[in-house]
Structure formats: C-alpha cells, structure tokens
Amino acid sequence: MTDHRPRLALPTTEGASPAQQAFGALAGEIRKAVIGQEEAMAGLVVGLLSGGHVLLEGVPGTAKTLLVRALAAGLDLDEKRVQFTPDLMPGDLTGSLIYRSGEFDFRPGPVFTQLLLADEINRTPPKTQAALLEAMAEHRVTVDGEPRDLPDPFMVIATQNPIEYEGTYPLPEAQLDRFLLKITVPLPGRDAELEVVRRHAAGFDPNDLGAINPAAGAAEIIAARREIARVEVHPAIQAYIVDLVRATRSAPAVEIGVSPRGATALLRTAQSWAWLSERAYATPDDVKAMALAALTHRVRLRPEAELDGMSTERVIDHVLTQVPVPR
Template sequence: MTSPSFRPPLTIPSPVPDASDAQRSFAGLAAEIHKAVVGQDEAVAGLLVGLLSGGHVLLEGVPGTAKTLLVRSLSAALTLDNSRIQFTPDLMPGDLTGSLVYRSGQFDFRPGPVFTNLLLADEINRTPPKTQAALLEAMAEHRVTVDGEPRPLPDPFMVVATQNPIEYDGTYPLPEAQLDRFLLKVTVDLPSREDELDIVRRHADYFDPNDLETARVAPVAGAADITAARSQIRTISVHPAITAYIVDLVRATRSAPPVEIGVSPRGATALLRTAQAWAWLSGRTYATPDDVKALAVPALVHRVRLRAEAELDGLTPRRVIDTVLAQVPVPR
C-alpha cells in the first residue's frame, strides 16, 4: 500500500463577502455548535454536509468523545423538531416507528420518535439487527409502514446515529445494506491535549453538557434556510472531468486487492452530492478535485469491506481510500 495522499481538512470556512443568507446561517450553525463542543471540526462539518445533502450521518468513536453532545448541540441550533432514542438490546421496532393502540373501540396509530426532523439514534449498534432494520425504510424512503399502511415522515428528515467501535463487547455490527444508507461516516477522535485542556477548563467553570443553555447555544437556522441552501447547491456546477474522477475513485476501490466489496454506485452519487455541498459552504459556484478529496473518506469508508486476510494484516478501509486517492490521477 502506498503512503496516504494529502486531503484538505474539513473545517467550516468563513463566509465570503457576497455569501447568501443561507450560507451565513450555516456558518453561524457551526459557530453555535462550537459553543458547546470543543474541536471535532470534521464531525461538525460532516453533520452540516449531511444536513445540506439530505442524507444521514453515522458518528463512530469511543465513549466520552462528545458524539451525543454534537447532535444535541446541532438540534439546539436549529428551529426543527428533534427526538432522541437510546438503542438498547431490548428495544423493539415498534418503539422506534410507532404502533397501533386500541382505544374507544378502534385502533389509532401512535407515532414513534422517528416522526421528527432530526433523529438522534444513540448507540445504534447496541440493539439487535431486527430493530436496526426498522430504521432502513425510514432512512431510504422517508416513510415507515405500519400495519400495511405507509406513513410519510416530516421534511426535512435526518438520522444522526452514534456507535461505539464494533470490537467493543455487546455491540451488533450494522449490515452492509444499512451502512450504505448513511451518506457519511465520521470518526470522532480523541481530542488533542490543547482541546482536552479547554474541555476540562469549561467543566471547571460549571459547564453542564445536559443543559446547553449554560453554553448559550441558540437557534440560528430552520427549515427555510435548509430548503434555500439545497436549492442553491443544486446549481453548483460539476465539470465532466470531476465526475469522471469520482467514478475512477469508486471503481478503483472495487479492484484493490485487499477489498472484498468495493464502493457501490450509490457511494459515487454520495461523493458527488457531498462535494457540491462542500463547494457551496466554501462560497464557490463549482466543485473542485479538492472538494472530492476532502469528502472521500467520510463518504466512502463505510462502503468498503476488506478481505479477512487484509484485516489480519492490519489494513483498514480508511487506508484503502487514502491509497486510492494517491493512485488515481487528479484532473487539472
């Protein structure tokens, strides 16, 4: 495997002088999240790109790295309905989607927590596959079917799931079909020493992560801003050379020797959508190769499955993506 190529950092840029109202709102959204969350720029950027692209985001990291706080801060900075469900081994599908309740001589539907704009699925890999699968229709089609009747979900609708690394005890790895429904997978790393010092100082000043009013996180964006942003992102131009670059990257994952299952065409479209969103956040009207490279790992890493012998050799999907980025020629 070759050495990793340079990938531009995922840090929300400052608005350009002629930024639209929607662009300023999303820059303000990142600032509000950082009132409660120290660092984790890539995770914050991933959440905003997922929201802009109309996709779902999976956050993975060891316990105590502010995964839940990230999503709660995003919820507090949006004027949208939100709900949280803690996934546990005894959680049933109806606890998520809702169920029929008999009262007054008839069955009435009682909506579950999935009927919201922003759903935090906390520790999604702590619950068995049957309940994990209950989210699949909601994520793919923005609806759930109960007793044979499809019921649409609100718009916008976004799932942000958190999970602990799968090698931890008591976890159930998500199946490939459900992983593929996540637009992005972002690894929430342990903070740097400077960031950890800042975290401890904040707690010494009585910051309460369960009460975001102490951090003065305020709503700065709503459904209208999201609709306007998505409309503007659809106008971001993508040169044919950029689309060819995306296709070549994806196809290279399928032919890499350590890979058992490479990135699907859905992964290629995900990389395109997220690159357009990143270009928009950067204040440009066109996508560049750097936009593609910046989003390649979070958009593709969970769609790569390695051969058993490659995993035994210590290889990771992230390293495969880095190698592909280094090998595939970048358009000029």
C-alpha cells in the same frame, strides 16, 4: 496516511448568500458547546445540507452525543433522541396501533421527527436496526400495511461504539450503505482536551445548552439545498469520482468495493463542500475532502487483509494517491 480530512468553512463574507451565512453562524453556535471535533461537525453539516444521514463512531466520552445535541440546539427543527438498547423493539421506533374506543389509532413513534438521534445504534439487535431502513431510504414507514410519510427535512444521526466493544451488533452492509457519511470521532488533542477541562472547571454543564441559539431552520435548509443543486460539477470531476469508486473495486485488499450509490454520495457531498466554501463549482479538492467520510463504510475488506492490519481508510487513501487528478 495523507490527511484529506475536511475543515469546516465559515461562509460569513459579504458575498455569501443568506443561507450560507446561516450555516456559518450554525458552526459558531455548535462551538459554544463542543471543543475540537471539526471533522465530525463538518460531516454533520454536510450531511444535513446533502439530505443524507450520518453515522458517528467513536469510543465513549468523545462528545458524540453532545455534538448532535448542540447541532439540534442550533437548528429550529423538531428533534428526538432514542437510546438504543438490547430490548428496544421496532415498534418503539416506528409507532404502533393502539385500540381505544372501539377502533385502532396510530400512535407515532419517535422516528416521526425532523432530526432523529439514534444513540448507540449498534447496542440493539439487527431486527430493530432494520426498522430504520425504510425511514432512511424512503422517508416513510409502513405500519400495519399503511405507508406513513415522515416530515421534511428528515435526518438520522446515529452514534455507535467501535464494533470490537462488548455487547455490540455490527450494522449490516445494506444499512451502512444508507448512511451518506460515516465519521470517526477521535480522542481530542492535548490542547483541546485541556480546554474541555478548563470549561468544566469554570462550570460548563453539558446538559444545559441554553447558550446556543437557533441559527437555521427548515427554510434555510431548503434554500441551501436549492443553491447546492446549482453547484457545477465539470464532466472531468464527474469522471474523477467514477474512477475513484471503480478503483476501490479492483484494490487487492477489497472484497466488495464502493457501489454506484457511493459515487452519487461523493458527488452530493462535494457539491455541499464547495457551497460551504462559497464557490459555485466543485474542485478535485472538494472530492478529496469528502472521500474518506463518504466511501470508507461502503468498502468490505478481505479477511486476510484485515488480519494483516489493512483498514478501509488506508484503501481510500491509497486510491486517492493513485487515481490521476483532473486539471
């Protein structure tokens, strides 16, 4: 398989804008706590810049939660964490009405924050998973028939164990499609794992992230998104994105291909990647860098293809090698 995985840029040159320099500094702050996992860190930063949500999948012990906590420590934002369990109810997320002093008062749930860590989201039943749908799609929740707006910016970062693990509830396609990116967090390489052990031997405490300083806040995020919106995407690049998406729908192993929402997700994330690379225009390489993370979770394979060992990653990789690249 060709390696299209992104490597997070560090926009710290003199020509970088203040917002670019802030996010370059943010990456450096995250690395104070997390060794390796560059792809996952890239996905989180791009998801934040693109105004979307990110799903992290990996076996236990690969620093998924630590990575999100390090990101939160490097951002001057309100953040909350919810540990998803089989007995978690929708009202535990969205909030509920409390009767006191002769009237009902609304008690906001943890979803009323700017950065929400939904830890082990596939450990809770579908009814509670669905409680996040409206929040993720519309940045609001409805309680007792009354819509209530969520803060801006608002981002959900969810972690999950692989679906074949015992006690998991696979996310339905409708909710998977609400995630801008899905990042698979791998086991670290030997050198990275050795550095993890060395840090812990030297006294590193993953519960103490006091060494991480906030590098960006809501103002920098808003400024960055304004600059990203001005990143030029040539009509040939737009057509390339559409051709990639349409190619997934005709792949023999695919039952359901990428929707138009996936095409816009790939467009937005390619713009963010170009911005992090300090360019005012997107290239085919920016599209390729984000294709796996933006598209794999939007593809459903035919059962017989899964039995033959096919994966959505291989489908996207094949599409990237077959669709002509604009020049």
